[in-house]
Amino acid sequence: MGKRRKKSTQITEDKDVRLKILYCGICHSDLHSVKNEWENSTYPILPGHEVVGVVTEVGSKVQKYKVGDRVGVGCMVGACHTCENCENNLENYCPKYILTYNSLNYDGTKTYAGYSDHMVANERYVFRIPDNLPLDAAAPLLCAGITTYSPLKYFGLDKPGMKVGVLGLGGLGHVAVKFAKAFGAIVTVISTSPHKKKEAVEQLGADSFLAAMGTLDGIIDTVSTALALVPLLSLLKSHGKIIMVGAPEKPLELPVFPLIMGRKIIAGSGIGGMKETQEMIDFAGKHNITPEIEVIPMDYVNTAMERLAKGDVKYRFVLDVGNTLKAA
Numbered sequence: 487m488g489k490r491r492k493k494s495t496q497i498t499e500d501k502d503v504r505l506k507i508l509y510c511g512i513c514h515s516d517l518h519s520v521k522n523e524w525e526n527s528t529y530p531i532l533p534g535h536e537v538v539g540v541v542t543e544v545g546s547k548v549q550k551y552k553v554g555d556r557v558g559v560g561c562m563v564g565a566c567h568t569c570e571n572c573e574n575n576l577e578n579y580c581p582k583y584i585l586t587y588n589s590l591n592y593d594g595t596k597t598y599a600g601y602s603d604h605m606v607a608n609e610r611y612v613f614r615i616p617d618n619l620p621l622d623a624a625a626p627l628l629c630a631g632i633t634t635y636s637p638l639k640y641f642g643l644d645k646p647g648m649k650v651g652v653l654g655l656g657g658l659g660h661v662a663v664k665f666a667k668a669f670g671a672i673v674t675v676i677s678t679s680p681h682k683k684k685e686a687v688e689q690l691g692a693d694s695f696l697a698a699m700g701t702l703d704g705i706i707d708t709v710s711t712a713l714a715l716v717p718l719l720s721l722l723k724s725h726g727k728i729i730m731v732g733a734p735e736k737p738l739e740l741p742v743f744p745l746i747m748g749r750k751i752i753a754g755s756g757i758g759g760m761k762e763t764q765e766m767i768d769f770a771g772k773h774n775i776t777p778e779i780e781v782i783p784m785d786y787v788n789t790a791m792e793r794l795a796k797g798d799v800k801y802r803f804v805l806d807v808g809n810t811l812k813a814a
């Protein structure tokens with residue numbers, strides 16, 4: 487692994503940017519992956535796709551960045567750039583996309599990611615972090631941010647007055663509340679944990695905590711385990727939508743009648759394209775949207791994973807890689 491790691495930290499292409507990693511968020515997908523819950527993990531895995539840091543080197547043809555710039559890398563580091571999805575700035579739906587970790591580069595080498603000191607990525611997959619956003623709190627935007635921003639926009643839930651439900655108040659869910667509020671939506675947190683009510687309303691700005699039947703235009707479902715859909719469908723108005731971003735390993739049961747009654751929609755959404763990711767980060771900068779984080783040292787990572795599995799985090803762990811990673 488040492489040899490491959492070394493290779494992945496060298497500038498190999500003209501359009502590559504090397505960054506010194508300072509912070510990396512811990513996404514529940516990291517946990518699914520290290521535990522092989524999706525049954526697609528190939529070890530060794532070096533997780534982390536909410537990566538932020540500072541540019542230390544640029545390839546000869548890099549145009550967007552220079553040494554010293556504050557940047558981030560999200561869930562992807564490559565795609566084919568020729569298919570219909572790529573041509574429409576939807577690299578995230580490219581059939582040949584390359585994930586930041588647990589994936590293969592086109593040369594067959596493995597990708598390793600953010601729980602690490604350095605990283606190299608093509609400039610198309612590198613994002614600029616606005617000066618007013620603290621780097622540690624900006625990290626979760628790279629996955630949790632775009633994963634919730636993109637479906638709110640695509641499914642038309644970004645209009646003032648829309649009644650938006652957010653299911654699961656974890657890393658993704660709490661950012662969904664912040665973006666939906668910034669779009670002017672009326673936001674309801676749907677949670678099975680009554681103790682989360684006070685914070686959801688007072689700290690995150692949600693308008694209410696539990697929704698009444700037939701009242702919501704859309705629900706962003708961020709839950710990491712399989713939950714029943716029927717009670718959720720009953721919360722929707724006619725034409726309401728449930729957008730699944732949570733990625734449980736087990737399938738969900740889908741009775742059809744509650745869909746037919748009211749022309750309701752269940753859809754999925756995966757991160758977002760590179761153009762939209764930069765747009766989301768700039769929007770967060772403009773509206774001062776920062777995730778709520780608990781900054782932790784590298785040697786706390788296993789405890790953090792255990793706490794994340796229990797839902798014991800408010801609301802995102804961020805590894806202080808720059809100050810606490812002791813390179814071997």
Ligand SMILES: NC(=O)c1ccc[n+]([C@@H]2O[C@H](COP(=O)([O-])OP(=O)(O)OC[C@H]3O[C@@H](n4cnc5c(N)ncnc54)[C@H](O)[C@@H]3O)[C@@H](O)[C@H]2O)c1
Binds near residue numbers: 512513630708709797
């Ligand atoms: N679609 C995408 O592109 C995308 C991107 C990032 C993460 N994800 C997935 O989204 C999910 C959430 O990620 P996260 O980082 O926000 O995780 P998280 O652990 O921070 O949040 C998940 C929330 O779901 C709640 N939850 C879990 N099981 C529950 C249950 N049975 N009933 C009620 N609530 C329950 C937890 O309490 C927690 O609040 C994960 O499955 C992750 O893999 C998908």
Ligand SMILES: [Zn+2]
Binds near residue numbers: 513514515516535629
């Ligand atoms: Zn993620």
Ligand SMILES: [Zn+2]
Binds near residue numbers: 565566569580
């Ligand atoms: Zn493509």
